[in-house]
Amino acid sequence: MDVILLERIERLGQMGDVVTVKPGFARNYLLPRKKALRATEANRAVFDQQRAQLEAENLKHREEAERVAKGIAGLTVVIVRQASDSDQLYGSVTPRDIAAGITDAGVTADRRQIKLDRPIKTVGMHSVRVDLHPEVSVEVIVNIARTEEEAGFQARGERINRDGEIVNIEEGAIEVETVFEEGAAPEAEELAVAEDAAPEAETPAEEAGAEEAAPSEEDFEKTEG
Template identity: 55%
Template structure:
């Protein structure tokens, strides 16, 4: 089916372009959400009549989206999840979890605006793109950790493959070993071991 786009649609085209799409996509998404009109002669004339209004609305929406993007850009959200010692999550972090975390941080975005290739299944940091408008994108850093302390360690770039308690114990052992080691010590000449008696 050929449709006239009423706004920019990612990976499809710009406002005013006539594009060919599958019938189901046109009926269930583009036409249903008011993003396109069927490409008939009557609708082409209708689009020409409302083109200036659509462009003005798009410019206004783009300006509002830029303000929202400025508030979101560079934010670091922390999501606490249970995970194994190797860092594999028991479950995963999805788009819904990111939307909820942003809402708790005072930013409202819709789930379709968050672009996540696949659910996050390990502890660590990941950049996630937020499309607040078809022409305005921003990103946030999602930090997934087992605790707030671990999230702080991840943000500082520390190695989280070992637990903090293990690192502290290793540092204490090195300090204790340093107390017993004297670099100025003189080594005594060891007496030769007695030769074994032969029978």
């Protein structure tokens, strides 16, 4: 299916580009989220008429995102979770958890802005990408620990070993694991949609999002400008 992009889509194109994608990807993701229009003659004419307005709105949103990015660049979010002696979490930390941590720090964030190529399942320091706008991203550090005290040790490049001793990590350096990959937007969206599919008693209204199909690698195979 040919569509007209209404914003920059990673690995697909820029605003105004006409690209070919799989019909399911268009119907379940691009069109309902107003990221694209069907590339009909009528829609092409409408887009051409409104392009200047769309570009002006995009510029406004991008400038606001850049302002927010400066405020949270380098932000560390502490998340306390139960874990085994081998540092494996009992469960995982998801985009929803990270978005809540960023919001608690004073900047409203949505789970769809959090880009992970996999859920986080270990204690430690993790670098996570946050997409504030299709053209503006920032990295934050997610410090996952069993207690606030342990999080403080990790932030200083220290850990508590199994004997209860405080030890340095590589001469005090902070080891940060990157849990996203450049150009991995489809996988990140898949995690966000998968979260919607999981039932949560405290947020039943959000279960409707489970109907949205996640972008997959195949959706990006065939494109043209």
